[in-house]
Amino acid sequence: MSDYPADLRYTEEHEYLKRTDEEGVFLVGITDYAQGELGDVVFVELPEEGDSFGEMDIFGTIEAVKAVSDLYCPMEGEVVEVNRELDDDPSLVNEDPYGKGWMIRLKVADAGAVEELMDAEAYQAHLEP
Numbered sequence: 001m002s003d004y005p006a007d008l009r010y011t012e013e014h015e016y017l018k019r020t021d022e023e024g025v026f027l028v029g030i031t032d033y034a035q036g037e038l039g040d041v042v043f044v045e046l047p048e049e050g051d052s053f054g055e056m057d058i059f060g061t062i063e064a065v066k067a068v069s070d071l072y073c074p075m076e077g078e079v080v081e082v083n084r085e086l087d088d089d090p091s092l093v094n095e096d097p098y099g100k101g102w103m104i105r106l107k108v109a110d111a112g113a114v115e116e117l118m119d120a121e122a123y124q125a126h127l128e129p
C-alpha cells in the first residue's frame with residue numbers, strides 16, 4: 001500500500017514537493033507509488049546546484065532494475081541543493097522516498113503556485129483506475 005502524506009503536493013508524473021523551513025524552497029522527490037512501480041533503484045542522475053528548470057522540464061533520470069525514467073521538475077525554479085547521498089545509496093529512494101530519498105531542494109519562482117498542484121486526496125484519486 002502506498003503512502004500519501006497530506007502535507008505534500010503532487011504531480012501527475014509522480015513527483016512531490018515538500019515544504020522546508022526556508023521560504024519558497026521545497027524538497028522534490030518521487031512518490032512512494034512511483035518508487036514501488038519502478039522497483040529497486042540502482043542509480044539517480046541529478047542536476048547541479050544553480051541549475052534552473054521550467055515547469056515539467058526534465059531535471060534528471062532515475063534508473064531501476066525494471067526501467068529508466070525521466071524526473072520532471074514540478075515547478076519553475078532553481079536547484080539550491082542536490083541530495084548527494086543518493087550517489088552512494090540510491091536505494092534511499094525506495095526505503096524513504098519522503099525523507100532521506102529526496103532528490104533536490106528547489107527554490108520555486110512562484111511559491112503561491114504550489115497550491116495548484118494536487119493534494120494527497122487528489123493524487124490518490126489520480127492513481128485509481
